[in-house]
Amino acid sequence: MRNCRRASPTARPDVRVVSTLAAVIALAVFGIDALTPLDIAVGVFYVVVLLLVASAGNRPATIAAAWGCVALTLLGFLMSHDGAYSGGAIARCSVSLLAIATTSILALRNLAATTLLHEQVELLKLAQEALARSTAELAHVTRITTLGELAAPVAHEVTQPIAAIVTCGGAALRWLNRPTPEIDEAAQSVAQMIRDAKRADEVIQRIRSMAKKRDRLPVAVDLNGIVGESIELMRLELERHRVELTIDLAVPPPTACCDRVQLQQVLINLIMNSVQAMADVSGPRKLRIATRRFDDAHTQVIVQDSGMGISEENSGCLFNTFFTTKAEGMGMGLSICRSIVEAHGGRIWAESPAAGGAVLQFILPVDEGRCHEQ
Numbered sequence: 483m484r485n486c487r488r489a490s491p492t493a494r495p496d497v498r499v500v501s502t503l504a505a506v507i508a509l510a511v512f513g514i515d516a517l518t519p520l521d522i523a524v525g526v527f528y529v530v531v532l533l534l535v536a537s538a539g540n541r542p543a544t545i546a547a548a549w550g551c552v553a554l555t556l557l558g559f560l561m562s563h564d565g566a567y568s569g570g571a572i573a574r575c576s577v578s579l580l581a582i583a584t585t586s587i588l589a590l591r592n593l594a595a596t597t598l599l600h601e602q603v604e605l606l607k608l609a610q611e612a613l614a615r616s617t618a619e620l621a622h623v624t625r626i627t628t629l630g631e632l633a634a635p636v637a638h639e640v641t642q643p644i645a646a647i648v649t650c651g652g653a654a655l656r657w658l659n660r661p662t663p664e665i666d667e668a669a670q671s672v673a674q675m676i677r678d679a680k681r682a683d684e685v686i687q688r689i690r691s692m693a694k695k696r697d698r699l700p701v702a703v704d705l706n707g708i709v710g711e712s713i714e715l716m717r718l719e720l721e722r723h724r725v726e727l728t729i730d731l732a733v734p735p736p737t738a739c740c741d742r743v744q745l746q747q748v749l750i751n752l753i754m755n756s757v758q759a760m761a762d763v764s765g766p767r768k769l770r771i772a773t774r775r776f777d778d779a780h781t782q783v784i785v786q787d788s789g790m791g792i793s794e795e796n797s798g799c800l801f802n803t804f805f806t807t808k809a810e811g812m813g814m815g816l817s818i819c820r821s822i823v824e825a826h827g828g829r830i831w832a833e834s835p836a837a838g839g840a841v842l843q844f845i846l847p848v849d850e851g852r853c854h855e856q
């Protein structure tokens with residue numbers, strides 16, 4: 483079910499507490515104004531009452547307080563001057579009324595602006611939630627699309643061990659059917675069958691975990707392991723395009739706290755892009771995948787190819803959603819890679835070395851033992 487929890491606005495003082503306090507101050511001001519012979523515009527202090535009520539963020543209460551203050555000022559004026567209204571008294575009363583009117587207008591305007599701001603913040607939060615949901619959905623769809631593209635090689639990858647199992651099974655039977663059964667040889671064939679069955683099972687598990695909709699909790703992941711798994715998934719694609727692969731893994735293996743399936747998706751996207759970028763080059767198709775320590779806090783994964791490279795014009799847009807230079811491209815891959823890497827507290831960027839080709843690389847914070855164990 484969608485999480486439709488609305489954003490809570492900034493806390494404001496309770497309107498009842500504020501009203502009680504404001505009433506006490508208003509009565510005190512009124513008492514001084516009506517019952518003491520002070521020749522000053524005491525009514526000006528009603529602005530404190532107004533500001534207090536306005537701080538609760540309640541428009542009707544602020545309007546009521548404004549009218550109440552006007553009424554008390556006029557009543558105080560009538561009571562304290564007993565029919566003898568001097569010019570000075572009228573001027574002081576006018577100053578008080580003017581102060582109340584100005585404060586009321588400003589307070590009401592401020593309230594309207596604050597309410598608008600709160601509404602916009604709420605809308606922004608809802609939009610952010612919707613964006614996060616859409617990105618997750620999109621990442622899933624892209625994963626499925628990638629799987630679709632990988633379907634043929636993957637089917638081949640599963641068929642291979644199954645064919646080997648059949649061959650080994652036949653061999654085992656032949657060893658056993660000899661006049662003197664060769665138990666050791668048959669056992670070796672059965673052991674090979676078990677290894678092949680496990681290989682097929684691993685391929686299926688990798689595909690299943692990639693197709694799963696729900697991602698698991700971030701765990702402490704061995705980046706070298708993820709690189710290996712992603713290459714395994716892409717192995718036939720790399721062979722088909724005659725890509726010379728160099729793997730350069732950090733020792734000891736770097737660990738990062740991340741969702742392994744999402745990270746696998748990033749690597750597969752980068753490798754797939756490299757394969758496509760090298761498809762039309764005449765020279766050797768070289769792909770280097772490396773992991774290394776970037777600095778004290780980060781570990782780095784590098785995917786470098788000898789493809790067509792990245793033009794200066796395109797370098798600023800690669801990670802933009804829907805940016806593509808391919809006829810059949812969706813322009814989603816790198817944008818999703820960036821969302822995933824940044825959601826893990828990392829950074830991804832691209833370079834085009836002078837020697838040619840492209841280097842796509844990302845860094846992730848190293849796991850400092852706070853992550854779940856795998």
Ligand code: ADP
Nearest residue numbers: 755756759791806807811812813814815816840
């Ligand atoms: P798509 O693959 O659908 O085009 P991406 O977001 O994966 O979408 O890639 C966006 C664009 O970035 C590609 O169209 C391509 O122009 C460029 N690009 C990505 N990887 C490379 C690379 N390794 N070498 C050269 N250009 C690349």
